Amino acid sequence: MSAWKDYVTAALLGSGKSVLPALPSSVQSVLGDTETLDAESRFLTHAGALALWRRAGWKPLRQEIAVVAAEPESTASLGRASIGHLRAMLAGRCLSVLPEWLGEVARLRRHVPPELLPALLDRARQERALRSLVISAGGQRALWLAAQNPLWSFGESALPESWETGSRDQRLAILRRWRTETPAMARTKVEEVWAAEPAEIRTAFVAELATHLSEEDAPFLERLLDDRSKEARRAVIDLLARLPASPFVARMIARVTPLLHFTKGGLLSRATLEVTLPGDSDAAATRDGLDPKAFGQQKILGEKTVLLVLLLSAVPLRHWTETFQQTPAALLKAVQKSEFARALATGWAWAALRQQDATWAEALLDGGIAPHGEFLPAKPLLTVLPDAARAVRLAALLREGALTKKDTARWQDFFNLLSTLPGHLPPALARDLLAALRRECADGLPWHLRSLAESFLLRLPPSMLGEAAQGWPIDQEGVAPLVEILSFRHDALTALTQS
Amino acid sequence: MQILTTEQVLALAPDAASIKAGQGLSNPGKWVSLGRDDRAVWGECQGSGKNPYRTQADLTGPAFQCSCPSRKFPCKHGIGLLLLLAATPARVSETAAPAWVAEWLTKRQASAEKKAAKAEAEDAPVDPETVAKREADRTKRAAKREDRVRAGLIDLETWLGDLARQGLAHAKQQPAQYFDTIAARMIDAQAPGIARRLREWPGVFASGDGWADRALAEAGTLRWLLHGFSRLDTLPEGLGASVRQAIGWTTAEQELEGAELQRDRWQVIGQIVEEEDRLRVQRTWLIGEETRRPALCLSFAATNQPLDLSLIPGTVIEASVAYYPSGAPLRALVRERHGEPKALVNAIGCETFAEALQRTAELLAGDPWLERTPCLVRECLPLRRDDTWWLCDRDGAIVPLARQFPHAWALLALSGGAPVTVFGEWDGHALHPLSTIAGERFIALGGALA
Numbered sequence: 001m002s003a004w005k006d007y008v009t010a011a012l013l014g015s016g017k018s019v020l021p022a023l024p025s026s027v028q029s030v031l032g033d034t035e036t037l038d039a040e041s042r043f044l045t046h047a048g049a050l051a052l053w054r055r056a057g058w059k060p061l062r063q064e065i066a067v068v069a070a071e072p073e074s075t076a077s078l079g080r081a082s083i084g085h086l087r088a089m090l091a092g093r094c095l096s097v098l099p100e101w102l103g104e105v106a107r108l109r110r111h112v113p114p115e116l117l118p119a120l121l122d123r124a125r126q127e128r129a130l131r132s133l134v135i136s137a138g139g140q141r142a143l144w145l146a147a148q149n150p151l152w153s154f155g156e157s158a159l160p161e162s163w164e165t166g167s168r169d170q171r172l173a174i175l176r177r178w179r180t181e182t183p184a185m186a187r188t189k190v191e192e193v194w195a196a197e198p199a200e201i202r203t204a205f206v207a208e209l210a211t212h213l214s215e216e217d218a219p220f221l222e223r224l225l226d227d228r229s230k231e232a233r234r235a236v237i238d239l240l241a242r243l244p245a246s247p248f249v250a251r252m253i254a255r256v257t258p259l260l261h262f263t264k265g266g267l268l269s270r271a272t273l274e275v276t277l278p279g280d281s282d283a284a285a286t287r288d289g290l291d292p293k294a295f296g297q298q299k300i301l302g303e304k305t306v307l308l309v310l311l312l313s314a315v316p317l318r319h320w321t322e323t324f325q326q327t328p329a330a331l332l333k334a335v336q337k338s339e340f341a342r343a344l345a346t347g348w349a350w351a352a353l354r355q356q357d358a359t360w361a362e363a364l365l366d367g368g369i370a371p372h373g374e375f376l377p378a379k380p381l382l383t384v385l386p387d388a389a390r391a392v393r394l395a396a397l398l399r400e401g402a403l404t405k406k407d408t409a410r411w412q413d414f415f416n417l418l419s420t421l422p423g424h425l426p427p428a429l430a431r432d433l434l435a436a437l438r439r440e441c442a443d444g445l446p447w448h449l450r451s452l453a454e455s456f457l458l459r460l461p462p463s464m465l466g467e468a469a470q471g472w473p474i475d476q477e478g479v480a481p482l483v484e485i486l487s488f489r490h491d492a493l494t495a496l497t498q499s
Numbered sequence: 500m501q502i503l504t505t506e507q508v509l510a511l512a513p514d515a516a517s518i519k520a521g522q523g524l525s526n527p528g529k530w531v532s533l534g535r536d537d538r539a540v541w542g543e544c545q546g547s548g549k550n551p552y553r554t555q556a557d558l559t560g561p562a563f564q565c566s567c568p569s570r571k572f573p574c575k576h577g578i579g580l581l582l583l584l585a586a587t588p589a590r591v592s593e594t595a596a597p598a599w600v601a602e603w604l605t606k607r608q609a610s611a612e613k614k615a616a617k618a619e620a621e622d623a624p625v626d627p628e629t630v631a632k633r634e635a636d637r638t639k640r641a642a643k644r645e646d647r648v649r650a651g652l653i654d655l656e657t658w659l660g661d662l663a664r665q666g667l668a669h670a671k672q673q674p675a676q677y678f679d680t681i682a683a684r685m686i687d688a689q690a691p692g693i694a695r696r697l698r699e700w701p702g703v704f705a706s707g708d709g710w711a712d713r714a715l716a717e718a719g720t721l722r723w724l725l726h727g728f729s730r731l732d733t734l735p736e737g738l739g740a741s742v743r744q745a746i747g748w749t750t751a752e753q754e755l756e757g758a759e760l761q762r763d764r765w766q767v768i769g770q771i772v773e774e775e776d777r778l779r780v781q782r783t784w785l786i787g788e789e790t791r792r793p794a795l796c797l798s799f800a801a802t803n804q805p806l807d808l809s810l811i812p813g814t815v816i817e818a819s820v821a822y823y824p825s826g827a828p829l830r831a832l833v834r835e836r837h838g839e840p841k842a843l844v845n846a847i848g849c850e851t852f853a854e855a856l857q858r859t860a861e862l863l864a865g866d867p868w869l870e871r872t873p874c875l876v877r878e879c880l881p882l883r884r885d886d887t888w889w890l891c892d893r894d895g896a897i898v899p900l901a902r903q904f905p906h907a908w909a910l911l912a913l914s915g916g917a918p919v920t921v922f923g924e925w926d927g928h929a930l931h932p933l934s935t936i937a938g939e940r941f942i943a944l945g946g947a948l949a
Contacts, residue, residue: 004712007715008711008712008715011663011666011667011711011714011715011718012666012667012668012711013666013668014663014664014665014666014669015663015664015666016664017666038660039664040659040660040661040663040664041656041659041660041722043663044659044663044718044719044721044722045719045722045723045726046719047715047716047718047719047722048716048718048719048720048721048722048723049719049723050719051715051716051719051720052719052720052723052863052867054716055716055863055927056859056860056863056864057860058856058859058927059856060852060853060856060892060896060897060898061896061897062894062895062896062897063884063889063891063895063897064895065880065882065891065895065897067880067882067916068916069915069916069917070915070916070917080504080505080585080586081585081586081587083505084505084525084582084585084586085586086949087505087509087522087948087949088522088525088582088586090949091518091519091522091949092519092522093519093522093523113940114909114912114913114915114937115906115909115912115913115942115948116909116948116949117909117912118906118908118909118912119909119948119949140915141912141915144915144916145908145911145912145915148883148911149908469528483528484523484526484528484529487526487527487528488526491526491527491586491587495586495587
């Protein structure tokens, strides 16, 4: 409407600087005569009438719109109580329960109410671990909504088209899927792009090949021993050492066999395992990763001891039990007095870890020889044990005082071990854990241990939560939030199954 | 007993901090005792002190009482108690009210009766002499105020004239003080309605594209208010009331005594609380199921003081309301309520924006100074185009959503690409949604969602 534009232009500069713009006749006729007013009042009177005229006659634009609606949900909506719990968590209360709760929502074939999806997706954007949980608990609506906002694009599964162009994470996700479904094809894909990739990506790709690793991968991995990157080569050796029939392992066996000599015990003498240290690495040995400086331990342990550890770590443990016709426990007993006892235990522990050998792991744990921690993460052998055996050993650690407030590092170690148990803790272990926590809380819990303590409580089986909320020294500092987690978790999980 | 839903309880919270704290207290473990009967719910909450706080809510109000020192209303304990009741009613067993609850309820009952008695006493006939004196006093006070307003509006006329002559580009460069001074003058002149509008001017100038259009429209609207005041004697009664209301005259509740009552089943369709000058203003919109008439209930409170909590979005109440006099009666007062509120599941709205905007035009014809009009449209689709949110009706007509509307993504999520009913306030430029009904679920959008 041009009359209004004329008025706005005049108003910007000041009404005195131009003549009074004309009004549309329909407005003019309603307004009547305004000439008795002074110039400014007349200007504003006209402008006010026009503004009202425009506002009362405001017409919406029109647009042709094609919208694809979300698929209908095949799951049930949540009850009122559960929606309340979700709102509470999104408002910051007991937020640590959210991942488990979302998992339960999906498992029970329910879906969260749509109006809370934006808040959940925003949270998932910041917390990678929540992403798949939000998508699966959000039903069809979550997929539909995430597709509307580029910030939430993690909702889409990575498309194979972006294998060469996608982000690092997308490419790894694609490779992971290929490797799970068609392992040989996945390897070929890595082989095709290998030369063009930076070292960091090459290393990450090799690590993905650990899934469905087989002897078929050996020729490709063997070639990679000549790769430029030390990190990539180390990742390659880690895989080759798990392939007992590979030429690489055969070479390692050939190198290590002359070094160990087992002598059976007699009536008056105990069995012994004599160790000859390896010689300096030649070019071929260096290519196979036998680098005395590889772990920075050469000054402390000696270069040749490091080489011994590296050799042992790449040899199938079966080789020793078969060659010497001894059980792992007997072999460990034989080396107890050896000056190389710890080096041997380290190499074998590393091998047990790579080969996931539970028998050796049990023997090493009971053998009383501590491996050199620098080569391996803390208490790694527990992760090799079957879940039940691991739970028993974790309970024993608790009884030995793994949770004492004075030693934060041990809490963290224990937590890491606990995280290797899938799902909820077995009830017996859970009970021991609760008893230990309650004991440590008797005179309050320091703040820096609270989030760890909280994560322990999130692992308790839901059936125990009722009893678990009882018997805490609730008045002590830091204890009330723990009890709240327990009772909130109990209420929130129970409500999901009831309504 | 009517148990409020979580959404309804959250709508009662005075601020986001209370919601958060209330969520924390909605855990039964925080409560030493809990109970309810057919009228009230109560509990003792262990705080930092030696004795637990005693929290109680009369659900017929709802009204709250708590022994904690918080000046917020309702306090976090009150919110927590009702959230707990909404989420896990089984944890709050029905039992006889303890003495401290019964005492409070009795007191409330007594004070309600006293108030009724007092109202009756004021209605009681007094001798003609007193009546005449009261009337004379009132007339004198009214005349005095009118004189002050008249003097103030002469200054406003001069100020607007200067503004028009010097131009909006000039005004845009003025410091905030330029507007503060004239706004303060309007307060002196007892024209607070104009003062409030003037205080929004710096915001209008800073509002980006189209600011000059908005500033000129506002200047013209104020100029028309001056015209209205100068002809107050000759205006029809309703329009005159609108002029007086826009300038800042208030109508006391007692003045509505004789007003006609409109009885209907009123859908409480939307609610929003805004801060204005250390004052919280709550706007609650009702729509009559029978008459389809909108009604706007206002509640004012200083920060931390209670707002009226009796109208809960998402409910339908059978009630009689009295409209304040106006050229386009909208503001109203709930006079009498009949029966319990019910859940709102299906709103009666316009089918198109054209229809809704036609109603807005009719309201503006009665009161050109209305700042917002209600807009309830069925089957519309939220959309995002070029970084702006729109609502599209069944005819393909689109209206923009207000930029400051915080829940556009939630509204989109609720629609899932299928049409939903949306209620909002239309300010002449954009729609600010306050609620939606999607798949028979009413969702309030005027406050926090989580």
